[in-house]
Amino acid sequence: MTGILDPRDDWTADHCPMAAALDVVRTRSAFLVLREAFYGATRFEEFTERTGLSEPIASARLRELADAGVLRREPYQEPGQRTRRLYRLTDKGEELLPVLVALMHWGDRWLGEPRSRVALRHHGCGAPVAAELRCAEGHAVTGDEIDLVARGRDESPA
Numbered sequence: 001m002t003g004i005l006d007p008r009d010d011w012t013a014d015h016c017p018m019a020a021a022l023d024v025v026r027t028r029s030a031f032l033v034l035r036e037a038f039y040g041a042t043r044f045e046e047f048t049e050r051t052g053l054s055e056p057i058a059s060a061r062l063r064e065l066a067d068a069g070v071l072r073r074e075p076y077q078e079p080g081q082r083t084r085r086l087y088r089l090t091d092k093g094e095e096l097l098p099v100l101v102a103l104m105h106w107g108d109r110w111l112g113e114p115r116s117r118v119a120l121r122h123h124g125c126g127a128p129v130a131a132e133l134r135c136a137e138g139h140a141v142t143g144d145e146i147d148l149v150a151r152g153r154d155e156s157p158a
Contacts, residue, residue: 001146024068025096029053031103033061034096037071039118042086062087070096102131 025031032051041047048058065071070093074086101120108116120129133141 001143001148029057029061035100037089038097038100042088098131105130
């Protein structure tokens with residue numbers, strides 16, 4: 001990235017969206033729960049079985065992600081059973097997909113041989129899927145083509 005934020009006398013990182021996002025998905029177990037939600041898990045038992053998390057940890061992560069609006073709880077009941085909850089991604093949660101795709105790609109590339117037993121392919125043509133940075137005009141962007149600039153206090157994120 002290019003650019004510097006100096007003087008910083010009127011700008012601090014106290015409203016950093018990256019830090020705020022990490023407050024929501026701050027643990028390895030939160031990412032594993034999200035991974036499984038994207039893979040189609042909806043029931044508590046699926047999350048514990050597929051992630052290898054203990055029931056208390058899975059329960060805590062599902063509660064935190066639901067409280068943050070990333071997952072929504074939906075009641076369901078099988079005949080003769082008590083009412084339970086399904087967990088589904090919200091729009092807010094769906095927007096985390098590029099983050100998980102980027103982490104998956106990075107792990108495959110930099111942590112030895114491809115570790116994943118799954119690959120992401122475009123349903124329409126079968127081509128591999130990867131996360132990519134693009135500007136609002138649609139141009140692919142690399143890190144050295146991004147300018148770091150201070151946003152005005154009343155300017156919304158683009």
